[in-house]
Amino acid sequence: MSNIIASTAPKARALTPEEIHEIEHEKTHYPYAQAVGLEALKIVQKYQGWVSDESLLAVAEYLDLAPDELEGVATFFNMIFRRPVGRHVIQFCDSVACWMLGCDSLKGHITSTLGIEYGETTADNMFTLIPVPCLGDCDKAPVLQVGDVVYRNLTPEKIDQIIADLRAQA
Amino acid sequence: MNGPKLPLTKNIEIGRAPFTLAQYQAAGGYVSVTKALAMEPKAVREQVKDSGLGGRGGAGFNTGLKWSFVPEPDGGPRYLVVNGDEMEPGTFKDRLLMEYDPHLLVEGVITSSIAIQASQAYIFLRGEYKAAEKALQQAIKEAYEAGFLGKNIQGSNFSLDLCLHTSAGRYICGEETALINALEGKRANPRFKPPFPQVSGLWGRPTVVNNVETICNVPGIISYGVEWFKSLGINGQTGTRISGVSGRVKNPGCWEMPVGTTFRTLFEDFAGGMLDGYEMKAFLPGGGSTDFLLPEHLDLPMIPGDVAKAGSRLGTSLIMVLDDKTCPIGCIENLMKFFAHESCGWCTPCRDGLPWTEHMMHKLETGTGSMEDIERLEEMTRYMAPGNTFCALAPGAAEPLQSGLKHFRDEFIEHVQHGCKYKQH
Numbered sequence: 001m002s003n004i005i006a007s008t009a010p011k012a013r014a015l016t017p018e019e020i021h022e023i024e025h026e027k028t029h030y031p032y033a034q035a036v037g038l039e040a041l042k043i044v045q046k047y048q049g050w051v052s053d054e055s056l057l058a059v060a061e062y063l064d065l066a067p068d069e070l071e072g073v074a075t076f077f078n079m080i081f082r083r084p085v086g087r088h089v090i091q092f093c094d095s096v097a098c099w100m101l102g103c104d105s106l107k108g109h110i111t112s113t114l115g116i117e118y119g120e121t122t123a124d125n126m127f128t129l130i131p132v133p134c135l136g137d138c139d140k141a142p143v144l145q146v147g148d149v150v151y152r153n154l155t156p157e158k159i160d161q162i163i164a165d166l167r168a169q170a
Numbered sequence: 171m172n173g174p175k176l177p178l179t180k181n182i183e184i185g186r187a188p189f190t191l192a193q194y195q196a197a198g199g200y201v202s203v204t205k206a207l208a209m210e211p212k213a214v215r216e217q218v219k220d221s222g223l224g225g226r227g228g229a230g231f232n233t234g235l236k237w238s239f240v241p242e243p244d245g246g247p248r249y250l251v252v253n254g255d256e257m258e259p260g261t262f263k264d265r266l267l268m269e270y271d272p273h274l275l276v277e278g279v280i281t282s283s284i285a286i287q288a289s290q291a292y293i294f295l296r297g298e299y300k301a302a303e304k305a306l307q308q309a310i311k312e313a314y315e316a317g318f319l320g321k322n323i324q325g326s327n328f329s330l331d332l333c334l335h336t337s338a339g340r341y342i343c344g345e346e347t348a349l350i351n352a353l354e355g356k357r358a359n360p361r362f363k364p365p366f367p368q369v370s371g372l373w374g375r376p377t378v379v380n381n382v383e384t385i386c387n388v389p390g391i392i393s394y395g396v397e398w399f400k401s402l403g404i405n406g407q408t409g410t411r412i413s414g415v416s417g418r419v420k421n422p423g424c425w426e427m428p429v430g431t432t433f434r435t436l437f438e439d440f441a442g443g444m445l446d447g448y449e450m451k452a453f454l455p456g457g458g459s460t461d462f463l464l465p466e467h468l469d470l471p472m473i474p475g476d477v478a479k480a481g482s483r484l485g486t487s488l489i490m491v492l493d494d495k496t497c498p499i500g501c502i503e504n505l506m507k508f509f510a511h512e513s514c515g516w517c518t519p520c521r522d523g524l525p526w527t528e529h530m531m532h533k534l535e536t537g538t539g540s541m542e543d544i545e546r547l548e549e550m551t552r553y554m555a556p557g558n559t560f561c562a563l564a565p566g567a568a569e570p571l572q573s574g575l576k577h578f579r580d581e582f583i584e585h586v587q588h589g590c591k592y593k594q595h
């Protein structure tokens with residue numbers, strides 16, 4: 001039994017020099033390795049797109065943290081992705097101010113256009129759709145965010161345009 | 171003493187890049203740092219206390235008084251943490267301050283750190299606020315280069331480092347003890363109080379957590395004085411604050427106005443009233459975790475005590491207007507879904523109660539609810555009442571529900587009998 005587990009269990013990958021450089025920089029901001037752990041997960045995700053088991057183990061090893069504890073942290077925060085995501089992550093605000101201005105039907109529009117529900121990624125790995133708590137742009141509701149960009153006062157037509165533009169970007 | 175009428179937003183012009191340090195200084199910026207460095211820290215704290223500045227993060231506690239609970243320096247590290255996690259549904263004021271005048275926050279951080287003798291400050295910024303992140307990074311860099319941050323600030327004995335921390339998400343991180351856990355790289359469950367963070371916070375050291383807007387008020391108080399700050403308020407209040415409106419109004423947005431301004435002035439004069447064809451049914455006065463108020467409450471001044479007497483909380487003072495064509499049951503269902511999703515999972519009434527509450531609201535909204543569900547929902551608000559849970563998330567979630575059950579009782583019953591009659595969702 002133990003053999004089987006050992007042979008399939010993921011192993012830490014080697015962190016890249018860029019990742020290590022940034023993690024070392026974060027160490028100057030926080031006095032304890034545990035605090036750097038969460039930062040390191042963000043760094044790894046920035047370069048890899050998500051946090052794989054191999055990445056998580058690598059961070060734990062590098063900072064001498066318990067992998068289980070780091071996993072508990074990684075799964076707590078919704079901006080740490082423990083599964084692969086598409087090239088563009090659509091963070092869709094469905095909190096109350098956007099809801100009052102009709103975001104439910106807009107979500108339906110995205111879902112039928114892309115053929116994905118919350119938490120899913122399109123087959124071409126282009127888009128992942130996730131909900132996000134109130135984006136703090138309620139006077140311009142409904143809104144969504146992709147990467148650094150917030151798209152405001154959404155309509156179905158605007159959403160079509162956003163999707164077309166993002167596809168063209170790739 | 172003379173000073174600006176709108177100290178929080180005087181440098182803000184939508185569409186224009188935020189002031190550089192030079193521009194900001196030319197507009198009277200960083201005066202409070204020089205002044206505070208020449209004062210006894212206790213005198214800085216006293217001025218902030220006397221100004222009557224109340225926390226702008228939702229609870230409204232006197233800021234100077236909060237600072238006074240920090241013990242005297244013992245040589246070890248002490249922390250100031252700025253809460254820039256802004257995720258309360260319907261709240262969009264800190265975004266404005268951080269994106270458009272980042273130096274005001276940086277100046278506030280330095281002056282406040284002098285007051286409490288902090289050696290390290292963190293700005294805890296929600297991860298989605300990318301424009302604010304960029305603006306603050308630039309402002310912090312400039313402040314270091316100009317000797318306002320780092321060792322021996324402006325040639326004094328006072329040293330301070332400021333780190334911008336971008337959060338990895340979750341609404342609960344805005345709760346100040348959960349925020350401290352998140353900064354420490356832990357799961358962001360709240361901590362037991364006491365001890366309060368002022369005594370034992372970040373890494374067990376004295377820590378003050380304040381909202382972005384609270385800290386942005388500090389430079390003015392120290393630069394222009396307590397009397398000036400007091401002269402800004404109306405209806406017996408001091409200072410200004412940022413209030414705003416979302417929903418189907420003519421001109422949604424947020425604006426700086428005297429503390430003590432009425433909801434009506436905000437709603438009618440600033441937001442222009444409802445869009446044609448819509449009427450106000452009710453409004454949430456300060457975020458998703460406040461009790462609904464009715465049009466008859468519009469003449470209340472936005473003062474925590476007055477709003478409490480009317481059965482709600484001022485909260486963040488950004489109001490969300492529920493119009494007559496949007497279903498109140500659906501609105502509450504949406505709020506319950508939010509809170510159920512954002513529960514940190516620590517205690518039972520919240521972790522288990524909220525998903526159940528959401529489920530019952532969903533049944534009602536989709537026409538499969540019963541009178542028993544309404545009774546059960548009443549019961550839920552009691553389980554989630556203050557004192558029954560580890561933090562204020564669940565009691566906050568109960569507020570729109572309990573007030574909704576009171577104000578829209580007929581609509582709850584109608585949903586049981588006939589289902590939902592509203593078209594717009």
Ligand SMILES: Cc1cc2nc3c(=O)[nH]c(=O)nc-3n(C[C@H](O)[C@H](O)[C@H](O)COP(=O)(O)O)c2cc1C
Pocket residue numbers: 224225226227228229230231233236253254255256257258341342343344345346347379380381382384385561562563
């Ligand atoms: C669930 C929850 C979320 C909160 N979110 C925020 C927030 O995003 N920003 C904020 O300033 N305060 C938030 N607070 C209030 C903080 O706990 C704290 O009271 C506040 O930051 C204190 O700052 P102040 O005294 O300057 O108002 C939240 C509280 C709770 C219970």
Ligand code: SF4
Pocket residue numbers: 342360512513514515516517518520521559560561562563564565
């Ligand atoms: S009330 Fe909710 S969010 Fe607060 S500690 Fe309990 S489970 Fe966590």
